[in-house]
Amino acid sequence: MPELPEVEHARRTLEAWTVGRTVRTVNVADARILDDGSSVSIVQRALAGATVNAVERRGKWLRMRMRGPRPAWFYSHLGMTGRWLSRSAALAPLRFERASLAFRDGTSVRYLDPRLFGRFVVGPEDFAPWEALGPDPLLDGIDLRRLAGLFATRRAPVKTVLLDQAVLAGVGNIQATEACFLARLDPRRAADSLSRKEVASLARGITRTIRTTLAGMEGETVVYVSEPGADNPFLVYGRGGEPCPRCPRRTGAMLDRIVLGGRTTVFCPRCQR
DNA sequence: AACGGAACCTGAAAGC
DNA sequence: TGCTTTCAGGTTCCGT
Numbered sequence: 156m157p158e159l160p161e162v163e164h165a166r167r168t169l170e171a172w173t174v175g176r177t178v179r180t181v182n183v184a185d186a187r188i189l190d191d192g193s194s195v196s197i198v199q200r201a202l203a204g205a206t207v208n209a210v211e212r213r214g215k216w217l218r219m220r221m222r223g224p225r226p227a228w229f230y231s232h233l234g235m236t237g238r239w240l241s242r243s244a245a246l247a248p249l250r251f252e253r254a255s256l257a258f259r260d261g262t263s264v265r266y267l268d269p270r271l272f273g274r275f276v277v278g279p280e281d282f283a284p285w286e287a288l289g290p291d292p293l294l295d296g297i298d299l300r301r302l303a304g305l306f307a308t309r310r311a312p313v314k315t316v317l318l319d320q321a322v323l324a325g326v327g328n329i330q331a332t333e334a335c336f337l338a339r340l341d342p343r344r345a346a347d348s349l350s351r352k353e354v355a356s357l358a359r360g361i362t363r364t365i366r367t368t369l370a371g372m373e374g375e376t377v378v379y380v381s382e383p384g385a386d387n388p389f390l391v392y393g394r395g396g397e398p399c400p401r402c403p404r405r406t407g408a409m410l411d412r413i414v415l416g417g418r419t420t421v422f423c424p425r426c427q428r
Numbered sequence: 429a430a431c432g433g434a435a436c437c438t439g440a441a442a443g444c
Numbered sequence: 445t446g447c448t449t450t451c452a453g454g455t456t457c458c459g460t
Contacts (some may be wrong), residue, residue: 158453187437215454235454236438253452270437272454284455311431320455327453400430417433419451 157233159325160368162215163293165239169264170210172241173219176258177206177243185253186266188275201227201277202256214288214324227277230285232271240265256344287322292365297323297358299351306346306354313349313357314342315416326361328418330368330390334360334392336401342420343413391421399423 157165173277181202183195203224212218219229231239240249244263248255254275257263261422266275290298302322316322317331326334335342337360340353349357371388378412387393390400395412401423402408 159452232454234437235452268437269439270452270454272437274455295447309430315431318454416431418453 156296157215157237158327158330159215159291159293159365160330160372162217162325162387163213163369164372166210166212166217168220168241169217172239172262172264173207173210173256173258176260176262177223178202178221178256179202179259180257181254182257183250183254183275185271187271187354188253188273190274190276191253192240193276198275201225202229211293213285213291214320215327216284216285216288216324218282224255228280228282230274230276230278230282231266232274232284234268234270234274234275236260236270237268237273237410239267240267242409255314255420287321289319289321291324292326292361293369297361299355299358302358303349303351303354306349309346311346312415313340314420315418316346317361318416323361325365328420329389330361330364332392332421333364333368333390333426336360336427337363341424342422344413355418391423393421395419395421399426402426 162352178258181199183189183198186195189198202221205221205225205227208220208222210217210219215232217231221227221229223388237322241262241264242249244261249265249267251267254266255263270296305322306316314331314335317326317334318328332342334357338353338356340357391410394410397410398404399408399410402425408427410421410425411424413420
């Protein structure tokens with residue numbers, strides 16, 4: 156589920172659910188979400204009794220600034236299937252619940268993550284994975300000169316390079332796929348073969364797909380691709396074999412589904428060059 | 429330094 | 445019906 160738009164949505168909800176609240180207890184049901192070298196007791200000691208001061212996001216990472224006996228930064232990465240929900244602290248653990256923070260006011264936030272690829276870390280303000288992130292397209296915008304400069308050093312397919320979080324933080328498989336489509340760019344193109352104009356077009360595509368996806372989940376009706384009955388809100392992602400939504404019907408152009416860098420990629424061989 | 433592929437996990441859906 | 449295979453939005457490690 157989580158790429159930049161979903162993580163930003165998670166940030167907003169977590170902010171509403173947690174800022175100003177004081178942690179009473181921390182529960183970690185499955186320690187596999189913790190980093191090596193960390194432990195349940197380290198996390199509990201850092202967070203219990205602390206008050207949530209702010210919830211921030213950079214790329215796909217979230218972090219809470221905790222004020223209290225021991226000021227701390229609490230980092231959360233949702234991995235592939237992580238999400239946060241708010242429930243009464245009295246309610247029993249939910250299916251796939253791996254951790255939770257219970258607050259003194261009787262509310263709690265629950266971390267659910269079936270596949271356990273998410274992370275739950277207490278770290279410093281300059282936590283390395285956070286510091287290693289490139290610019291965030293929403294927070295920082297996209298610097299075309301910088302992006303073109305990075306592309307010039309990469310021979311890999313442009314869509315693969317977009318997944319490098321040091322290039323742009325938060326772009327995932329869906330957003331990279333959609334951005335290439337919007338930019339009419341063949342995702343297999345070597346990054347170092349793009350013209351400045353194509354880089355600019357791609358940057359616009361990235362910004363647009365992120366904004367569109369985010370706008371689509373405002374309010375409570377979050378749409379997840381995998382949810383039964385939910386419509387696929389994307390232009391081409393998950394639509395391999397369907398007609399291209401942009402090419403004239405008479406051309407019969409069909410979306411192709413390939414694998415790049417181990418990730419499924421959908422594109423139109425006719426209009427994406 | 430950069431690249432492709434495997435590994436880490438589990439559940440849902442599709443295939444037979 | 446029930447068993448098997450395939451696939452999934454991310455990151456990291458490893459050999460080349």
